[in-house]
Amino acid sequence: MATPFLGEIREAAFGFAPPGWLPCDGRLLSISENDTLYALLGTTYGGDGINTFGIPDLRGRVAVHQGKLNGNSSTYVIGQMAGTEQVTILPSQMAAHTHAVNVSTEVATLKAPTSNATWAQVTQDGSTILDGYSAPPGNASLAPATISSTGGSQPFPILQPYLTVNYMIAVAGVFPSQG
Structure with a gap:
């Protein structure tokens, strides 16, 4: 494997981080012991910026490239986290509607x-x-009725299909230069 850039993230099919790498699990690292990595990441992923800083936490997350998405007004900033694994839709959030029954x-x-x-x-x-x-005809007028079953406000998953792999970050390597 070629020497990685410090702070480079790779994924692997095996479940451990080899020497010079750490799992992308959001842990805090000591600034004094990892000052060059801190120079790249700062407190983008956590930490107090005095003694500690965090590395990215990709557990249960999908990585998204920084910047503006085509056709969208959203701008994605490095370190930004959003989304949820499940949602609950309440009856008040559903559009009112009726169904005709013959x-x-x-x-x-x-x-x-x-x-x-x-x-x-x-x-x-x-x-x-x-x-x-x-078969029609034969319709009769009945009293209007309301059926109130609306799903019970139970949470349901909204996960995209996924395959679990091991994300890891290089804590040793070549310091990347800009430009």
Whole structure:
């Protein structure tokens, strides 16, 4: 492996950091013991800037390049963290909507719905349901009703498909020059 730049991040399929590398786990390092790496990172990823500084924490994160995204007004700044693994949508956040249901007071004549079919009274032969739908016409006015089941405000995951690998940062290497 070629000598890395100090602060370079690589990913590997193995689960450890070789000598000269540390896992990108957000740990704090001593400035006095890692002054050249601190000169590159500062407190971008944490630390007090007096005794300690942090390295990037890529556990459960996707790396995004810095700068402005095409067609988007957002600017991504180095060290910025955002996002969540799950969300909860509350009923107050959902758009109000209704559903029309066609029903009939007639006895059903169809076992499967067709276009414009309506729900109808079901007949039974023993325990077997014979019919469940009726061809139009036969609509009857019913009292309006509201069904209030809205998902129960339970959190659900929004993770993109992923493959776990080992991100690590070079704590020994060549100091990169700008330009």
